[in-house]
Amino acid sequence: MIGAGVAGLAAARVLNRRYANVTVLERDTLPYGPVPRRGVPQGEHPHILLVGGLRELSALFPGFETELLTLGGTALETGADICAYRLGRRWPVAPTGFAMISVTRPQLEAVLRARVTALPGVTVHDQVAVAGLAGRVGQVTGVVLDSGETLDAALVVDCSGRGSRSDRWLGSLGLEPPGQIEVKAGVTYSTRLYRRRPGDLGPWRAALVLPAGPRESMSAVALPVEGDRWIVGLGGWHVAEPPATPTAFQEYARQLPDPLVAALISRAEPLSDVTVARFPSSRRRLFEKAAQSPAGYVALGDAVCSFNPIYGQGMTCAARQAKALGDTLDRHQRVPDAAMVRDFYEAAARINETPWRSAVGGDFTFPGTTGPRPRGIALRNWYARQVTYASQVDASVYRIATGVQHLVDPPSVLLRPGFAARVLRQARIGRRAPAVPR
Ligand SMILES: Cc1cc2nc3c(=O)[nH]c(=O)nc-3n(C[C@H](O)[C@H](O)[C@H](O)COP(=O)(O)OP(=O)(O)OC[C@H]3O[C@@H](n4cnc5c(N)ncnc54)[C@H](O)[C@@H]3O)c2cc1C
Numbered sequence: 001m002i003g004a005g006v007a008g009l010a011a012a013r014v015l016n017r018r019y020a021n022v023t024v025l026e027r028d029t030l031p032y033g034p035v036p037r038r039g040v041p042q043g044e045h046p047h048i049l050l051v052g053g054l055r056e057l058s059a060l061f062p063g064f065e066t067e068l069l070t071l072g073g074t075a076l077e078t079g080a081d082i083c084a085y086r087l088g089r090r091w092p093v094a095p096t097g098f099a100m101i102s103v104t105r106p107q108l109e110a111v112l113r114a115r116v117t118a119l120p121g122v123t124v125h126d127q128v129a130v131a132g133l134a135g136r137v138g139q140v141t142g143v144v145l146d147s148g149e150t151l152d153a154a155l156v157v158d159c160s161g162r163g164s165r166s167d168r169w170l171g172s173l174g175l176e177p178p179g180q181i182e183v184k185a186g187v188t189y190s191t192r193l194y195r196r197r198p199g200d201l202g203p204w205r206a207a208l209v210l211p212a213g214p215r216e217s218m219s220a221v222a223l224p225v226e227g228d229r230w231i232v233g234l235g236g237w238h239v240a241e242p243p244a245t246p247t248a249f250q251e252y253a254r255q256l257p258d259p260l261v262a263a264l265i266s267r268a269e270p271l272s273d274v275t276v277a278r279f280p281s282s283r284r285r286l287f288e289k290a291a292q293s294p295a296g297y298v299a300l301g302d303a304v305c306s307f308n309p310i311y312g313q314g315m316t317c318a319a320r321q322a323k324a325l326g327d328t329l330d331r332h333q334r335v336p337d338a339a340m341v342r343d344f345y346e347a348a349a350r351i352n353e354t355p356w357r358s359a360v361g362g363d364f365t366f367p368g369t370t371g372p373r374p375r376g377i378a379l380r381n382w383y384a385r386q387v388t389y390a391s392q393v394d395a396s397v398y399r400i401a402t403g404v405q406h407l408v409d410p411p412s413v414l415l416r417p418g419f420a421a422r423v424l425r426q427a428r429i430g431r432r433a434p435a436v437p438r
Contacts, residue, residue: 007301053316072226
């Protein structure tokens with residue numbers, strides 16, 4: 001395994017069930033507890049683990065949910081606990097039956113890391129950077145470390161994240177790098193931690209502002225996290241100057257279309273400086289279309305597809321790809337030959353396709369977004385809007401749409417004839433429904 005992020009840790013668990021020895025190589029110094037680290041700078045920003053990802057990780061690590069709660073995580077019923085502003089209005093309360101658990105990314109990673117480190121047959125080495133692949137055109141046989149040492153492996157799994165150097169690594173074996181799609185949406189995050197006290201958000205446990213493009217483009221999230229803290233992230237699409245000082249942060253929050261987050265941070269005690277992240281583009285690498293994939297090497301997680309983080313899909317897709325890796329290995333009698341590798345990339349592409357389309361579809365509602373538009377995007381965005389309008393007035397539509405949004409259910413459930421008819425009927429009512437008072 002190259003990399004001990006969420007993808008690397010989930011995949012290490014999967015491989016541990018199938019191979020006697022799994023070695024995880026991580027460039028960073030790994031901390032003992034839930035501390036942000038250099039190799040994962042996004043860890044300082046809010047990380048929502050979708051319900052699909054929570055379920056996937058709980059299947060890999062039994063007791064995961066309970067552990068997060070014990071460590072100070074907060075369960076959030078998606079329809080009842082989060083004050084959501086979407087499509088230009090505040091959303092009505094309607095329980096969906098889907099609950100997330102809110103913690104910081106370092107906390108989530110610390111739990112996974114402790115679980116993986118304790119597994120017999122898994123060794124985690126930190127401060128070890130991989131510099132290349134060993135092998136030849138058709139077969140990767142191991143990795144070369146930056147010390148020059150070569151480590152042999154039956155299978156190398158590249159979970160080195162968005163900055164993966166696999167193009168160069170594959171190139172040095174004489175292979176063409178995979179094609180790539182990039183959609184530029186100029187997303188930024190500015191994040192600050194605050195002390196959390198009961199009643200800070202009135203009846204709510206979290207707040208979310210998702211702008212309705214093209215009129216609005218500013219987003220916000222306030223999530224309860226361990227240590228009785230709020231993590232508050234402000235951002236948006238095509239932001240030239242993200243707020244980087246406490247004053248600019250307050251000012252930005254005041255311009256949000258819903259006042260709840262600004263009210264929260266005007267009262268709460270700050271516990272950190274403002275941290276800024278820029279995410280210029282979503283990027284997808286088309287390994288499934290590569291002319292040749294060597295046996296013995298797969299890439300997984302952000303190394304394959306790095307989504308606009310505002311939709312919160314990256315960790316869930318990484319966990320689902322890790323599961324797909326195990327399933328594919330089983331179908332191929334655990335022999336990681338070229339056929340297995342190709343099968344895996346096809347499975348990973350199926351996993352990434354829906355979240356990619358919905359994220360990129362959302363991005364193209366903001367003028368200034370550039371890149372290849374998925375086919376049928378206008379119709380898709382229109383129907384997604386109808387589902388959202390209908391969700392406002394029809395709890396069963398909301399429940400089903402939430403299952404799809406949280407990557408629990410496939411998008412095909414939204415297209416069943418009975419459901420689509422109901423959506424179109426209810427959307428007409430939802431569009432005209434009075435907004436929930438603030
Ligand atoms: C601002 C921001 C907010 C986000 N919010 C969310 C969210 O709300 N929900 C969500 O699901 N996702 C979110 N994401 C995406 C999420 O962080 C990633 O999808 C997820 O971390 C994927 O993990 P990964 O393991 O593939 O990569 P990473 O987490 O980036 O891990 C890669 C690891 O590989 C190591 N590494 C790199 N190169 C080498 C090398 N040569 N040798 C050894 N080790 C190496 C790195 O040090 C690192 O530990 C967000 C991303 C950003 C930028």
